Amino acid sequence: MTTAALKEKRRQGRWNALLLAPSGLWYLMLLILPLIVILVYSVGERAPTGGYQAGFTFDNYLNIGARWTAFKNTLLLAPTGTLICLLAGYPLAYFLAVKANPRTRLFLLILVVVPFWTSFLIRTYAWMFILGGRGLPHLLELIGIEGVRFINTPFAVLVGIVYAYLPLMVFPIFVSLEKLDKRLLEASDDLGASPFATFRQITLPLSAPGMITGCMLVFILLMGEYLIPQMLGGGKVFFIGNALVDLFLQSLNWPFGSACAMALVFIMMVTVGLYLKATRATGGRDVSLM
Amino acid sequence: MIDPRKEFIAQLRRYQMGSISRRNFLGVTGLGTAMAVMAGAVPGFRPRPSFAGDIGDKVSLTSWPNYHDPANLEKFKELTGAAVELTVFGSNEEMYAKLKAGGTGWDVFVPTNYTIANYVEADLIDPLDVAQVPNFDPASYSDPRMTEPGTVNGKIYALHKDWGTTGFVQNTKNLPDKLTSWKEFWDVTKDKATGRVMVHDYQLTTIGNALKYFGYSFNSIDEKELADAEKLLLEVKPHLFGISSDYQPALRNGDAWMSVAWTGDGKQLHKDIPEIIYVLGKEGGEIWSDFYAVPKEAPNKKGAYALINFLLDPQVNAAELAVHGYPIADKRVIALLPPEVATDPIMYPAAELLSPLEFGAGNVLTNPARAEIMARFKSA
Numbered sequence: 001m002t003t004a005a006l007k008e009k010r011r012q013g014r015w016n017a018l019l020l021a022p023s024g025l026w027y028l029m030l031l032i033l034p035l036i037v038i039l040v041y042s043v044g045e046r047a048p049t050g051g052y053q054a055g056f057t058f059d060n061y062l063n064i065g066a067r068w069t070a071f072k073n074t075l076l077l078a079p080t081g082t083l084i085c086l087l088a089g090y091p092l093a094y095f096l097a098v099k100a101n102p103r104t105r106l107f108l109l110i111l112v113v114v115p116f117w118t119s120f121l122i123r124t125y126a127w128m129f130i131l132g133g134r135g136l137p138h139l140l141e142l143i144g145i146e147g148v149r150f151i152n153t154p155f156a157v158l159v160g161i162v163y164a165y166l167p168l169m170v171f172p173i174f175v176s177l178e179k180l181d182k183r184l185l186e187a188s189d190d191l192g193a194s195p196f197a198t199f200r201q202i203t204l205p206l207s208a209p210g211m212i213t214g215c216m217l218v219f220i221l222l223m224g225e226y227l228i229p230q231m232l233g234g235g236k237v238f239f240i241g242n243a244l245v246d247l248f249l250q251s252l253n254w255p256f257g258s259a260c261a262m263a264l265v266f267i268m269m270v271t272v273g274l275y276l277k278a279t280r281a282t283g284g285r286d287v288s289l290m
Numbered sequence: 291m292i293d294p295r296k297e298f299i300a301q302l303r304r305y306q307m308g309s310i311s312r313r314n315f316l317g318v319t320g321l322g323t324a325m326a327v328m329a330g331a332v333p334g335f336r337p338r339p340s341f342a343g344d345i346g347d348k349v350s351l352t353s354w355p356n357y358h359d360p361a362n363l364e365k366f367k368e369l370t371g372a373a374v375e376l377t378v379f380g381s382n383e384e385m386y387a388k389l390k391a392g393g394t395g396w397d398v399f400v401p402t403n404y405t406i407a408n409y410v411e412a413d414l415i416d417p418l419d420v421a422q423v424p425n426f427d428p429a430s431y432s433d434p435r436m437t438e439p440g441t442v443n444g445k446i447y448a449l450h451k452d453w454g455t456t457g458f459v460q461n462t463k464n465l466p467d468k469l470t471s472w473k474e475f476w477d478v479t480k481d482k483a484t485g486r487v488m489v490h491d492y493q494l495t496t497i498g499n500a501l502k503y504f505g506y507s508f509n510s511i512d513e514k515e516l517a518d519a520e521k522l523l524l525e526v527k528p529h530l531f532g533i534s535s536d537y538q539p540a541l542r543n544g545d546a547w548m549s550v551a552w553t554g555d556g557k558q559l560h561k562d563i564p565e566i567i568y569v570l571g572k573e574g575g576e577i578w579s580d581f582y583a584v585p586k587e588a589p590n591k592k593g594a595y596a597l598i599n600f601l602l603d604p605q606v607n608a609a610e611l612a613v614h615g616y617p618i619a620d621k622r623v624i625a626l627l628p629p630e631v632a633t634d635p636i637m638y639p640a641a642e643l644l645s646p647l648e649f650g651a652g653n654v655l656t657n658p659a660r661a662e663i664m665a666r667f668k669s670a
Binding site: 046048049050051066067069070128129132133134149151152234235236238242243246247248249250251252253 | 381383384386387388390408411412485491493530531532533534539540543544545656658661662664665666668669670
């Protein structure tokens with residue numbers, strides 16, 4: 001290699017380092033360091049008046065079973081919510097990307113985003129009233145179905161979850177379906193495949209990256225969900241997020257809270273590991289988080 | 291009809307050619323209004339009335355739900371130019387945890403009697419300079435029990451806001467038999483009122499009133515007594531409608547028939563829905579007093595004193611009471627109340643109902659056993 005080329009390469013290296021510095025610093029300060037703090041806290045002890053005091057014990061981890069219900073609720077409702085979002089979001093994304101008139105498509109896409117213009121808190125409050133005694137149950141009473149209870153049940157939490165997270169599922173699937181080469185569909189048709197066979201063998205596999213991305217986006221955020229179970233579950237449907245808030249703010253048991261948080265991080269890492277494996281199986285490079 | 295876009299472009303052209311002034315342009319196109327709105331949102335642009343001693347343009351107040359008269363806070367802004375930024379909390383534990391973590395930006399907050407010594411011990415609040423609160427008059431208080439917790443080691447750290455009790459509300463339309471005790475409260479919850487009862491998301495009152503079922507002290511930290519209370523709570527959990535300190539909405543729309551409740555919520559609900567009654571369990575329960583205090587780290591101490599002084603003005607304080615429905619121990623305020631309010635059985639209950647009540651104890655706030663029982667109860 002000539003000296004000039006070497007110099008050029010070094011210069012580029014410096015540029016790269018400079019351009020990466022802000023994001024690198026960001027991750028160091030706001031991800032790596034806090035994680036280390038949580039790890040250190042998780043093996044510490046609760047100070048007598050609450051908070052953290054130095055120590056080295058695994059008791060906090062051994063005690064995680066005391067929050068089993070919270071983990072169980074989260075691990076049950078987060079995947080269920082993700083699945084319903086997928087089943088409801090796919091047809092919508094398919095319609096938007098394939099069937100919708102290209103001239104109205106942008107308008108329809110905007111409609112999907114419009115709810116985000118109102119505060120999420122206000123929209124969840126609205127659901128409290130829709131699902132509360134004066135809302136849907138009252139309407140059901142009018143047609144003779146009595147004694148139905150929605151609010152403060154897992155069902156109410158699921159409704160809130162699907163309502164809030166559906167757009168996050170629709171967009172990645174929409175993008176992958178929109179990129180789909182329509183000539184493949186024509187070729188399949190020409191070769192005598194039924195519409196269903198075409199969908200199953202071409203559209204579905206090619207939109208898999210979008211589906212996986214959507215599922216990951218929804219699932220990871222759901223695992224940390226706090227507000228929806230708090231407001232629509234009324235303290236009766238408890239997520240890990242709620243348990244964490246309680247441990248830090250009510251019980252002032254920061255070490256135990258840190259241990260639960262680490263357990264959550266661990267579950268996430270396993271999930272993301274499975275995700276990477278699944279994407280490699282479907283031809284990884286097409287997958288992107290939008 | 292004029293096409294607004296075309297009209298805008300035409301105006302823009304005229305402005306560019308210099309045939310209209312900038313002000314005219316802003317007015318005609320509506321951009322002037324938009325800018326006025328934006329300017330209002332940027333503190334430095336806000337017109338500020340003159341006030342003896344500039345206290346800045348905002349004072350933050352950390353308090354409890356349904357606890358202040360919005361008109362009073364508006365009036366404070368008119369008088370001083372400082373807007374009151376109100377934040378509300380659900381429990382003293384949470385308030386304490388936030389302040390302990392630091393960086394809150396709170397100027398004034400409203401701790402409850404039993405927590406004040408904890409704040410002093412953790413070095414989170416300073417003694418108050420009462421000279422800056424001319425409306426505070428130590429001689430005007432009817433009951434020293436309501437003001438004493440504000441004084442720690444002979445120094446005044448917090449000033450009395452109001453006081454109250456923790457009982458329960460019962461909707462007599464759904465539950466016609468009037469209950470009188472905590473024993474009945476929990477028994478009915480497991481029976482006739484199943485699925486219709488709420489408890490606070492607050493360990494002091496929820497565990498405390500479960501302890502009363504057995505006749506134990508509201509403040510107990512005894513291992514065996516707490517174990518009994520936990521057993522009762524876990525038994526009751528499937529019968530509850532919800533666990534929340536914001537119980538008014540569910541009672542108002544009929545989802546819940548009973549809830550552990552504070553005086554003011556009882557008063558507010560009873561006023562609007564007369565069949566909802568407020569009951570003090572005959573075994574006892576909690577009596578408490580809330581205070582105004584200033585965090586050590588308060589960014590606007592001057593504003594904090596101005597706000598406390600304003601809220602302690604008897605006229606203002608009486609208006610506060612009319613909204614929140616909690617009794618105030620300041621005789622100057624009581625003198626301003628209409629007779630039916632000063633003798634209201636919910637706000638100023640009979641002495642024999644008050645005597646079995648207990649003030650919360652300081653060590654209950656940070657007790658690990660009670661905290662863990664509450665957390666286990668919630669995640670059960």
